[in-house]
Every structure is written in structure tokens, then in C-alpha cells.
Amino acid sequence: MEALAEKLTRDYWHLVAHRNELVNAGDYVRLDWPLGELVLFNDEGAVIAFDNLCPHRGARYFTDHAGNGRIACPYHGWGFRGGELRIPLRRTFDEAEIVGAELNTYKTAWCGDFLFAGIAPKQPLADQLGGVAQQLSDISRQIAARRDFNACPWNSNWRVAVENALEGYHVGAIHPDTLVPLGLVDDETIFEGGGSVYTAHITDERTRKGLERIRRFFDIDYAHDGYWTIHVFPFAMLSSTFGYSYSMQTFFPAADRSRSWFTSRLLTSKIKPGAEDVLEGFFDSSARLNWQVFEEDHAICARVSPLYDMAKSGRYFANSEVRVRELHKVLAEL
Numbered sequence: 001m002e003a004l005a006e007k008l009t010r011d012y013w014h015l016v017a018h019r020n021e022l023v024n025a026g027d028y029v030r031l032d033w034p035l036g037e038l039v040l041f042n043d044e045g046a047v048i049a050f051d052n053l054c055p056h057r058g059a060r061y062f063t064d065h066a067g068n069g070r071i072a073c074p075y076h077g078w079g080f081r082g083g084e085l086r087i088p089l090r091r092t093f094d095e096a097e098i099v100g101a102e103l104n105t106y107k108t109a110w111c112g113d114f115l116f117a118g119i120a121p122k123q124p125l126a127d128q129l130g131g132v133a134q135q136l137s138d139i140s141r142q143i144a145a146r147r148d149f150n151a152c153p154w155n156s157n158w159r160v161a162v163e164n165a166l167e168g169y170h171v172g173a174i175h176p177d178t179l180v181p182l183g184l185v186d187d188e189t190i191f192e193g194g195g196s197v198y199t200a201h202i203t204d205e206r207t208r209k210g211l212e213r214i215r216r217f218f219d220i221d222y223a224h225d226g227y228w229t230i231h232v233f234p235f236a237m238l239s240s241t242f243g244y245s246y247s248m249q250t251f252f253p254a255a256d257r258s259r260s261w262f263t264s265r266l267l268t269s270k271i272k273p274g275a276e277d278v279l280e281g282f283f284d285s286s287a288r289l290n291w292q293v294f295e296e297d298h299a300i301c302a303r304v305s306p307l308y309d310m311a312k313s314g315r316y317f318a319n320s321e322v323r324v325r326e327l328h329k330v331l332a333e334l
């Protein structure tokens with residue numbers, strides 16, 4: 001892995017899940033990330049993060065991306081529950097050796113109901129997030145459930161993918177049928193904690209009126225009347241239209257620098273009792289639209305040559321690429 005990706009992975013906190021994905025004992029989410037795998041698991045009420053490997057001889061505990069289950073190794077039965085390893089026939093091991101056996105866990109921290117994981121983060125989560133911490137925490141409290149979870153290998157370097165997510169310059173050429181019809185017009189861009197918050201409004205009358213009409217079905221008290229997207233430095237993005245649902249994306253570096261690990265989740269906001277049926281179609285079409293946008297983005301990112309030096313100093317940025325320019329600066333300073 002590139003030195004920069006390694007440093008970012010090790011030194012920073014990473015947005016990895018929402019509390020409502022891990023409500024019940026046994027709930028888990030499994031991601032691929034630069035160190036292999038990352039499992040977030042509700043261990044009898046305590047959320048832990050670990051590498052998905054059985055410490056005995058390395059069998060993987062979970063193979064699905066999300067679900068409910070037990071940490072129970074199918075190979076020789078090593079389990080983990082209530083913060084403790086459960087080892088069958090423990091007395092048949094050398095006691096001096098077996099006392100050292102443990103799961104390989106990572107650090108965790110919460111910002112509101114958003115879960116972050118870290119390896120050796122250089123600062124407390126609140127310091128890393130800076131001014132965006134309060135906003136993330138407010139957003140996290142609006143979210144009720146995960147509706148959709150997708151994970152796929154992405155055929156570009158992580159930085160190509162993140163840069164792409166940070167600019168609107170490509171929208172006309174790459175998203176003619178998905179994003180162009182919204183008629184997004186920039187409002188404001190704020191830089192915080194290495195990342196950024198971008199807001200825009202929707203100028204297409206029909207879309208905007210349609211979105212305003214369904215507001216009464218939601219039980220949310222924090223949102224922006226338009227489109228917004230937050231880059232949670234270094235690898236995560238969170239975007240929303242009107243705060244009705246949030247698309248949470250992660251672009252983790254892969255060992256092979258021409259690839260990355262992409263996940264996207266649709267997190268839906270709190271709705272009023274009885275509104276489920278009315279919003280079913282709306283959430284489904286949001287998930288479908290997001291997927292089409294990701295496919296369009298993936299196709300163009302895969303076309304960026306790994307030979308292009310993204311770290312070089314002489315690069316060119318349009319006004320609509322100001323967030324890419326800023327990221328470039330932040331990364332150069334590391």
C-alpha cells in the first residue's frame with residue numbers, strides 16, 4: 001500500500017457505521033479495509049471492532065457483509081462473548097501460552113450515533129472532526145435505520161474515488177440522467193477537519209416541490225433544504241437531499257493501489273407512525289438512483305490512469321473543484 005494511504009489509515013479515525021445498524025446483541029457489519037477486514041459487532045451491548053480473524057488459526061468468523069450472529073469459529077470452536085474468548089478444551093493448551101490469546105480489536109469512538117474505528121489515531125475523535133462534529137452528531141440522531149447495504153471492489157485508487165466525490169465539474173458529462181435533472185446550484189462550502197461540507201439547492205421546480213410535499217411524513221428536526229454532502233476525512237462521505245435519507249459511503253484504500261474498497265449504505269431518517277407505506281417507494285427509488293450514480297462514477301474513475309500522479313504539485317482545479325484543491329493541499333502537508 002502507498003505510504004500516504006497507510007498513514008491515513010493508521011493515524012485517523014474512520015467513520016464505519018451507525019448505531020442503528022448494531023442495535024441488538026449479535027448484530028454485525030463487515031467491511032474490507034486497508035488492513036484486511038473490519039467487523040463491527042454488538043457483543044452483549046458493547047460494540048467492538050476487530051479484524052474478523054479467529055486468533056487460534058485464522059479462520060474468518062463472518063463472511064456476509066451484515067447480519068446477526070455469534071462470534072463462533074466453525075473450525076475448532078473458539079468463540080467470543082461478553083468480552084471474553086471461549087476456548088473449547090482450554091486445559092489442553094499450555095496455560096502460559098493460552099493466557100495471551102485475544103481477539104485483535106481496534107479502537108472505537110462515537111460521534112453522536114456514528115461509530116468510528118481507529119488503529120492508532122493521533123488525536124481524540126472530537127479534535128479530528130473539529131467544527132463538523134456537532135453537525136455529524138445532529139445528523140446521526142435523525143437516522144432511524146439502514147435500508148440498503150452494498151459493498152464492492154472499486155477499480156480505481158481511493159484518491160481518485162474521493163476526489164471524484166468532491167466535485168461537481170463532472171456532473172454534466174457523467175450524470176446526465178441522474179443528477180443533472182435536479183439542477184443543483186452551489187450554496188456554500190466549508191472546510192473542517194481535513195474534510196468539507198458542501199451545500200447546494202435544487203432548482204428543478206418539480207423535484208423540489210415533490211420533496212417539500214413529503215416533508216410531513218418525516219419526524220426530523222435537523223436538515224438542509226436542498227442537497228448536502230460532507231467529506232468525513234479521510235475516506236468517508238455522507239450525502240443527503242432534504243435530510244430524508246443519508247447515503248453513507250466509504251472508499252478505503254486496497255493493498256493494490258489501482259483499487260479501493262467501496263461501500264454504500266442508505267440510512268433512512270425517522271418517519272411519522274403510519275408513513276411506512278407512503279415512503280416505501282420513495283426510499284426504493286432513492287436507493288436505485290444512488291446506485292445508478294455510483295455506477296456512473298465507478299465507470300469514469302476506473303478510466304483514470306494509475307500513471308497519473310495525483311500528488312504532483314502542478315495540478316489544475318476549476319472553481320467547482322475547490323474541495324479537490326483543498327484536499328490536495330491537506331494531503332501534501334501530511
Ligand code: FES
Pocket residue numbers: 054055056057058059073074075076077078
Ligand atoms: S481457527 Fe478458529 S478455532 Fe481454530
Ligand SMILES: [Fe+2]
Pocket residue numbers: 164165170171174175293297
Ligand atoms: Fe459523480
